[in-house]
Amino acid sequence: MSSAVVTGAAGGLGRAMVRRLAEDGPVLAVDLSEAVEDVAADLVDEGFDVRAVRADLTQPEGITAVVLEADRVRLLVNNAGITRDARLVKMERQHFDAVLAVNLGAVFELTSALVPSMEDGGSVVSISSRAYLGNFGQFNYAMSKGAVVGLTRALSLQLAPRIRANAIAPGLIETPMAQAIPDEILERMIGAIPMGRMGTPDDIAEAVAWLGDGERSGYVTGHVLVVGGGRSLSR
Template sequence: MTSAQARDGAVALVTGASRGIGLAVARSLAESGHRLVLTARAPDALAAAVAALRADGAQAVGCAGGVADSGRAQEGVALALREFGRLDVLVNNAATNAPYGPLMDADLTRWREAFTVNVEAALRLTQLAWRAWMSRHGGTVVNICTEGASHVGPNVGAYGTSKAALLHLTAQLAGELAPLVRVNSVSPGLVRTEMARFVWDGAEERLAASLPLGRIGEPQDVARAVAWLVSDAAEWVTGADLLVDGGTRVRAAAGTTAPHAVHERLRAAATDEA
């Protein structure tokens, strides 16, 4: 997709877009001229996000429903074609971190749900986008993964394992869909979202001190990375995972304190919930 297409109104579908990273991605893409289809589970929150984007001048529509619902996924893609006549960008952002806790205590129904939401839904939507538009016209796909997919940590085994699978899926699809479609991922570190509030709330200063760049992430940090990956500036990039983590993986070399501060918070959250 060219920059001119974006200025002329290329269309992006963003999942989990009513708040946090998803909404920040939608705002960033709107600023570059994309027309938007947003999906989210909560109808009221989704309607508010669409209204806010429209108030800022964006062309945006919403499709309420969870990404695990195959019918709603189909409707989201159909809505893009019906309203805007094309689908150039897919951002698979919606995710769940359940079941939370040690894997030996994990409910396997919830375990399967993590893979349905975090992995299967991304594949399903990519298939739908490919069949509806991208196989003939090209496009870009960005999957939102996590820095934590590269290592283990307390109580987030299901989330990390499913996101590691999403990383592999990203690379596999990048190879299969080239050269028409570029597929990449962004792996955030700790970002100030509601989903991660139980980690950063009340401990932000200590967590920031553990990072070489001295602060936790903001949703717009991730959004800017996504906007770059779907732009012409990244036209020779596919199958890549872009870390947006404040230097989490290099903190030992930077000599920052409390290198396992996030892990401590994850353990504490489990203790608080017990």
């Protein structure tokens, strides 16, 4: 049976994606962190077909490790991502490079490596962020997530009609990252969301599952799906 590959699978959103996609078929869970082994083991205990690969996707060996383990891929979810926030003048070169390497370089490398052998009708879903529109103090992050949108658009043109390529731009999602925001600021941020709440990892996982399923979203490609509770182009 064809499988889904999810990167950043040990993270807040990645875990929810692996669980949701495991309901549809085998999943290869990829992460730099050894916690990915537990993510897979817990789901195997529940009867799902989930395997784990530890890989640093910024390194050629990491990309090769995923390619060797991946089998009949129908869905690639480029979800691994990092932040190293700073204002422009305080941005250190190493933080700039690190964010671009994971959020953009790894997406390009893994997609290039897996797409040739992907099944016809397959789908690439890359996780951008609503921050691609610009976020204070997130110069490198916003830039990387905007580049993911450009990459997705270009990819969709090149791969159609064999494979679709879409991006998801999550808004504020209930993850450890959001829990670290001071209460007062968080309340203000939630106040700006028309739906009146943060998104959940399951909200994003469900969007991934839909975009990954050619039966349900087969005419959608080159699209950026903002899953942000109605807060899209406004600040």
